[in-house]
Amino acid sequence: MAGFSRFLGVLRLFTPDTPAWTVPALAETTGVPASTVYRTVRDLVASGFLEQAAEASYRLGPAFIEFDRSLRLTDPLVVAGRPVLHDVVMQAHVPCVAMLARFYNGSVMCVADEAAADTPFRSSYERGRPMPLVRGSTSKVILAHLPTRQFNKLIENAGLDNKAEAKVEALRTELADIRKRGFCSTASEIDPGLAGISAPVILKDAGIVASLSIVAHDAGIDEGQRRRLILLVVSAASLLAEDLRHRYEAATKATQKVA
Amino acid sequence: MAGFSRFLGVLRLFTPDTPAWTVPALAETTGVPASTVYRTVRDLVASGFLEQAAEASYRLGPAFIEFDRSLRLTDPLVVAGRPVLHDVVMQAHVPCVAMLARFYNGSVMCVADEAAADTPFRSSYERGRPMPLVRGSTSKVILAHLPTRQFNKLIENAGLDNKAEAKVEALRTELADIRKRGFCSTASEIDPGLAGISAPVILKDAGIVASLSIVAHDAGIDEGQRRRLILLVVSAASLLAEDLRHRYEAATKATQKVA
DNA sequence: TCAATATTCTCAAAAAATAATAATCATGAT
């Protein structure tokens, strides 16, 4: 491990489960000499990616907060998505959480969420949290619309044994069904008692593969409400996709103008 | 510019004002050959710090969202501060925004904020946004409690000409007054029509220099309310400081146990 | 004060990044 990967390797050790590290511990875990880690950490601290915590330990630094804001203000998916989430929550008329998730690094990550004012629960899909790719409506919709090449690569990497073959086939069928229907509805796959309804937000050209979801108490919605929520989610998702398409085309034109 | 500073230099160009860059543009701006920038960008994309946007342009990537969550879950100031902000907002009984800010990189940055349900305005202090160090109650409180050495260094770097001398003296007096009173109250220094009331959250040992603030419509609060809000902010801030002290001591002990 | 540990410094060796160029790959226009 050297160069940039050294920095990355160090940063990636700072997880929610292990948020504080001493330099000797980092050195041992990464297998890199302490003197080198000290230098690495010094650079990271100077740039705000780490900061000194209690005593001789370090934790993630405020630079991430700053960059996150920058992203919140500029990422088209987040910028265009937030008002849509707000509308969805307002029109759901049931306690619920609306959210926007995307494919990232072999998993699914929520990039924006909004809860109705009176919602007594929270979804496990929380902004910034990587979630499994094959469970929950949010993830399944994304998986269903992943480019074939990427999907196959994921299947490969998953390391399928013989009896997994059948499962993969079942999954393919389910995903084909999701593509056909245009939405996915599940219950208790992630959070017990909570149901998810998700629709795709796809922009092939821009490489955007995302999904818009509502999470609500499964027991709290009857069949009629469920239909209404599906309609709400599907139409919000396509509105958002349309909006993104416009932004994308505008951005493309702007680039050409510059060039 | 080489090594880590290259990566940093590239990332730092992605600001809210200039969120998308092409490689040639990055190369020209940084003065680094295009082939090198391509390699740098490739590494950053692979690690999620950048991602490809429209056409040949790049923007900040989702890794920042992930790290930001990690920080939200683990940064003691944020973790301990958020429930306090919630309480403050609930007990303010006026439309307001409560927030927590800290010193960062020569400026002041908000790290957490919460608005009362019916608040029709927003403060310029928004999570992740660097703000000036000498304007607004939030910043002044932090400046007033900065270690002397750091303060003097900042004054130096500010590049004081002759007539600035007097201003610096006035500032020193004002800051001494803030230290004595234990809070700072200003109006329309950042946002026209908005008043700020701030109290310090200081943990010398842990290097924490922060402030807790309420922002409300200046015209909407009479003298009695103002006093009440000051009391609220001051007591919330000292509660928070106390909480942080406990956490810090616990963390220090834990470190020693490991070692 | 001392002892223990964290951190920085030094410097020769080694590895890795660099930059110029060539080659390849997309993309949009004709």
Place this chain on the structure above:
DNA sequence: ATCATGATTATTATTTTTTGAGAATATTGA
């Protein structure tokens, strides 16, 4: 379809950095 244009990657000798081992120094707690 083909071409032209620009984006991106590969190649490679060179040079610059980084690296790492240990020494030196600072910091901290007893």
